[in-house]
Amino acid sequence: MTTTTARPAGGGVRLRAVSRRPEFTLAVLALAGFVALAVATGGNLLSSGTLGAFFRFLAVPIVIGLAQMVVLAIGQMNLSVGTLTGLCAMVAAWLMLEAGLPAPLAILGALVVGLAAGLLNGLLVVFTRINGFIVTLATMTIFEGLRYGVNGPDTFQGYSAGLREFGSASLLGLPVVFLVALAVAGLVAVFFARAVAGRQLLATGGSPFAARLSGVSNDRSVVVAHGLSGLLAGVAAVLTVAASGSVNASIGDDLLLPSFAAPIIGGVALTGGVVSVVGTCLAAFLIRLVDVMQAQFDINRRWIDLIVGAVVLGAVLLGTVRQRLLRRTS
Template sequence: MTTPSLKISFRGTEFTLTVLAVLAFVVLALTTHGSVLHGDTLTAIFQFLAVPMVIGLAQMAVLGVGQMNLSVGVVTGFCAMVTAWLMVDVGLPAWLALLAGLATGAAIGLVNGLIVVLTRINGFIVTLATMTIIDGLRYGVHGTATYQGYSPGLVRLGQGSVLGVPTVFLFAVLVAIAVAVFFRHVTVGRQLLASGGNPLAARLSGVSNDRSLVLAHLLSGLLAGVAGVIVVALSGSVNATIGDDLLLPSFAAPIIGGVALAGGVISVVGTCLAALIVRLVDVAQAQYSINPDWVDLIVGAVVLGAVLITQLRGRAAT
């Protein structure tokens, strides 16, 4: 099923990102007189890396079939609100509310995929519409209320650590491993990449491109739901603004990490490393009191540069 164009990762890109992450961390440590090496700071860095990692993987799933999901941020926020609402107002136990949050994300992703397949409208437009609808639901149904005081045990777990490593970060790493195994070793995952790399060849090989599209959007929605439940466990309070600032990071991580916009090529490791680099940029903003608008400008410029470099590589290869 695989062809030379259906690589799982750009090893050169991953190595480069590893070097950049190490250098960025060393520079931060030196210029802040070691403050980023303090236990509390390191914990905060990796705690708040979990959501960008999973959000990047959610966007990566649809990029693998050459589509985009503009709704990942608001879906994350909506799933977080549904989970918290079920615990606070409905009184469901935490484990059942978390499952409902995951199911909500998967259901939204499934609807996105089915609309794309049935209408033949590009996922960019479909998810733009669903993003607007879900955004309206967040504020229209729940208003600006904040849900808090839910499951102290869940919050302790979300803010806890194992051997000094935050539990939410360890959970995000396990999610990344599961996603990597899915695309590398599971048949439908490999077929998804085949559909993204060369839809005609995939169809001639007996692969359903429609099924791949639906599956990619479903997986993206599920991962957004995972990010939502991480937010619930980590923050201890949830309101309608959750997810509003996640759209740019969702694209930044996979694109910088070496994922092909045209589909067929993904990089789980590259996506996670790029999410770490973006997180270090946020840390630098806080440490140096940089205007947040400049941070967005820098991240946006890096994403644009990564896209241009990918385009130039593609032209050089042809």
């Protein structure tokens, strides 16, 4: 009798614990929003073409949200993530069209540029002791100028047919670029859960003083976080080049707000020490639903930005209230 009653109780406790997690709430909202939008569009959202486009253009918001999340993990921000993505995309296209390099080398070049730029951000923060917000605000302007300098206002198009086919390919009914984004999310989750460097990033974000006493180099964590952020921006750039078929100097201008919205709505703490890969992906899904709603019903884009910004502000306020309540109860 004791055994049979204990198991349901334990299962009930676990179920209640899961239901209280922010990821569970986001999953419910994502499912409800998807169903509601499918009904509102008369089932058009569920057509193969529309559904494929939905997930194809969800790939970049997921990766760009993760690029911001890894810097938020140490309690900093990366304002240059959008323009850096655009710069890497322009570099990849330039390497294929102007330098004549094959697509694999152009992809590698974009990733190297992203990683190098991210490391530069981290090193500048460490050596100048200036907040990452200010440093990346400055480098954002620099990357914007470099992005424009690659090809001016002209558009790069007609590059590698193989890369464009990769961008439009599907596997098991899902776009390959979306599956790549999910694979990247899985690697980031493993990095924070299993890798020593990932745990050190969280330690630095949670309490730099305690991390230093434990032998963790906070400076190294800053460089690693910004370097990884830059690398992920390079990945987002490659997915952009593959999925869009053309790039120009405006690529990345609309990525800054989504880069913050996805992790913050997903439950990542602005003060550092807390990450949520699943939450970031689900929040990116919700933001993508809002974009589809805007396109389907021809809503003014400014209203959409207002809604997303308000949701981000609400998430920040709720996070602050939650932290205060936890401090009072501890």
